[in-house]
Amino acid sequence: MDTRTGLPVVGMVGGGQLARMTHQAAIALGQSLRVLALSPDDGAALVARDVQYGDHTDLGALRAFAKGCDVVTFDHEHVPGEHIRALAAEGVALHPGADALLYAQDKRAMRERLAALGAPVPRWTPIGDVADLTAFGAEVGWPLIVKAVRGGYDGRGVWLFSAPEEAAELLAAGTELIAEERVPLRRELAVQVARSPLGQVAVYPVVETVQRDGICVEVLAPAPELPEELAVAAQRLAIDVATELGVVGLLAVELFETDRGLVVNELAMRPHNSGHWTIEGARTSQFEQHLRAVLDYPMGDTGLAAPAVVMANVLGGADGGMSIDERLHHLFAADPGVKVHLYGKQTRPGRKIGHVTVLGDDLPELRVRAARAARWLRDGVDD
Secondary structure, eight states, rough: OOOTTTOOOOEEOOOOOHHHHHHHHHHHOOOOOEESSOOOTTTTTOOOOOOOOTTTTTTTHHHHTTTTTEEEEEEESSHHHHHHHHHHHHOBBBBSOOOHHHHHOOEEEEEEHHHHHHOOOOOEEEOOSHHHHHHHHHHHEEEEEEEESSSSOTTEEEEEEEEEEGGGGHHTTTTOEEEEEOOOOOEEEEEEEEEEEEOOOOOOOOOOEEEEEEEEEEEESOOOTTTHHHHHHHHHHHHHHHHHTTTTTEEEEEEEETTTTEEEEEEEESOGGGGGTTHHHHOHHHHHHHHHHHTTTTOOOOOSSSSSSEEEEEEOOOSSOOOOHHHHHHHHHOTTEEEEEEEOOOOOOOOOEEEEEEEEEEHHHHHHHHHHHHHHHSSSOOO
């Protein structure tokens, strides 16, 4: 407990934008999130008061960081499971725990567990050599998706191959891989659920996520024209997965909508890019909800704050031209209703440096406004 306020101390391993926005939510709860960052330039390290520096793969650094925390959570999935188990054995409360987090760290384990639960997943197989890939391609057809079992995110560690020999270099490098059928999808969806240690759950409306070059560029809440029965099925699926895996905190379930129904693509056990819209667009943001969940507080209202919400990611553009401060000035003058969140990152082309959110009741208009705002912040142009 914080001796000054009497409030619990939450530690978050990782100093990126998710920790930064979780810190903002913690302030309203009377807390200053404790952050384990790699560098003083990390987004959360720039704003949080209680920052320690160390590598998330260093058990000693994790042990020192956890001392004095009432609960430790994560802004990414890259902490080794054996370190989480070692800390838990020493009495540290960690949410989610290693047994749950495994299924967000290891795609093979995730596919095996989801299939055992009867959840809808693509046809898939582990790949050890080119012969394995050749046989799987003959079964499901080409092209197909190949994924690194560990470490991939934002399109990294995912490949689309049209022939088995295209994977030869990856296999020769010793990368552990799985292959999946290329699912004929209508669109991509996501649903988030928060779960407390006592098992209370709160689920958010299903959203549509729009991807470009493997990066989410836009989120539409709620997913437009999604039949109610499919929305309820997606929410129930997320609740069931969170419960069966023993997740504590936020779980994001990325889904494909297909002609055959829903298919689970990926899992993330933390606040997630598909939920950034909740800061202004929901009664309780995903970041506050994550804190409530790991502290075992009652869950907050997940209802929408407006009939429609659009979030667009701001990507870094080319150097030169108008400064980001000048772009903000012009954007706020042109559209005072746009909410801007910048992450304190150095800009480089294609890097997520922030997001914008707009709320209203005319979805097409909101999409135009959000895209224009994100494009203006990226390039300083309105085309």
